[in-house]
Amino acid sequence: MSQTAAPALTTYLEAIRQGIWEEMERDESVFVMGEDVGLYGGAFKVTAGMLERFGENRVVDTPLSEAAIVAAGIGAAITGLRPVLEMQFADFISCAYDQIVNFAAKSRYRWGAAVPLVIRGPSGGGIHGGPFHSQNPEMPFVHTPGLKVVAPATAYDAKGLIKAAIRDNDPVIFFEHKMLYRRVKEELPAGDYLVPLGKAALRRPGRDISVITYGAMVLLALEAAETLASEGIELEVLDLRTLLPLDEEAVLETVRKTSKVILLHEDTRTGGLAGELAARISEKAFDHLDGPIVRITAPDTPVPYSPPLEAAFLPKASDVVQKARQLYRY
């Protein structure tokens, strides 16, 4: 997010597109498949131009059939191809739940068959998409051994992680926060680079309170950190980047450093990742804690449509500021 004289800024969306594109240039076994991904270039244009460049064999427009898209991806992946499958909205991944959880995730364990596929799609709220175009459906997959789950927050990571996900030999679910698609821009390095799966990133060092988060909430945490810095409260912001496998060492390290922790996510509260993080911190860093573990999450409701309701649903920077002030004084 640098601002130099005339930097070529790349959006989060374009970064993902570039990442897939580069992997398709690099490896003939990589192909994309999904609804409207070819002629139309994808509902959000992540696959724009790919049909022209790579042809119908490698850019496959499918019927409106999420289960078939994932299942066909599994079949192709078993034979050694590397499908990148688009869910038009991450919400629709539930239609393919059985294929993901029972077929893809268990395949290696059951019979040693690798399923090197990526299922990617836009998740998250803030665009008035309502209950079926705004969800954060990561947790059923975080709860599924055999899968990897990724949720990038920056354009740099989005590109490096999608490339790493495509090269990974296990099934990866890749959640792209749609609020970040065109709002987040940064200068990307030229050439090939990867961001490893399973590694968190420290976005801002700080001595007082750790905010552990991912996806669009990283920006929220950084905004809150700016506000609090002027009050002399220093937040440390840890971006998980990969939710499964979790970078437990990075989580414990920041907790040991600050001794106070806020767990922040846009997903709803019960069964959200914060619960798992809290349990691990309690098991492995209890002696380092100087205050209660604080959760900031969406409430346990569907994502509402109407702007005032949606605004009330989504965690806000001011929530982080307020909770951090309380925890700081604890």
Place this chain on the structure above:
Amino acid sequence: MTTATPVVPEVGRGLCDRLLYYLELMREIENRIELKLYRQGKILGGCYTGRGQEAIPVGSAVLAEPEDWLCPTHRDMGAFLVRGMEPRRIFAQYLGRAAGPTRGRDGNMHMGDLKLHLVPIISSIGASVPVAGGIALALRYRGLSNIVFSYFGDGATSRGDWHEGVNFAAVQKLPVVYLCNNNQYAYSTPLSKQMAVENIADRAAGYGIPAEIVDGNDVLAVHQATRRGAGHARAGRGPYLIECKTFRMTGHSAHDPAEYVPRSLFEEWARKDPILNLQKYIVDRGWATEVDFKQLHARILGEIEEAVEWAEQSPLPEPASLLDGVYE
């Protein structure tokens, strides 16, 4: 439908011998599994067989080329045998041994082998049908003319995955031969409560693909139909559906006495046994006698004895291996 064996001039003695061997091998392996090892408490959990339905996997799978792929279901032991999975590995699978194709991670017919191009089912019935389409897509992607054999039962055709998978393959004109084992019951549910059409083959019209109905207890009829279907698929003309009408001569699983099935149906279908059907065809042509059949039977029982002994002596998996292989 008729139980009379159709005249199929191009079927020679060699093929008949091969078919009979696999029909009997499947029958006897499953007898050993269900009527002995299961009852002895050596096989735990679910235990499904394809008794009376052997002609479907055997008659079709013998047409698979080495680089073709097969997605058998839980009544298709014959496909594994034809494909070359050794009986001792199969018994090891059922007995939960480390030497089984899933190394004890899964049981019964949930077995597969990448090298043999055999994809294991999962318990969500019909889930392999759209996966078969993806394999076919990959074959075409690589410019190969190989095909996929996708097996399922009547009940599977009520699932969304089945419809999504067939539609996907039809739209993409993928090389898949669909083989339906219509054994008239899905667990206790008869066809009349499963679907409002008369035949599974009727469903094909909804997807614009050809279909035919064959006597699933006539291995030569299944074989000939599969030859037509495979030819269609290999020629790049898209999927082909074969409905094999048969009858489940058991309960759903070994625990199920199938009291919901009228006894008369078992009696009626016992007379249409696929092994008897083929033996009659062979005898009528003077290719073999009852004595030959008895010899074959004894040979098969000997092979099974050896395989069971091997499997029972092979080690169980180490508990320490529990965490291995969830990820690369």
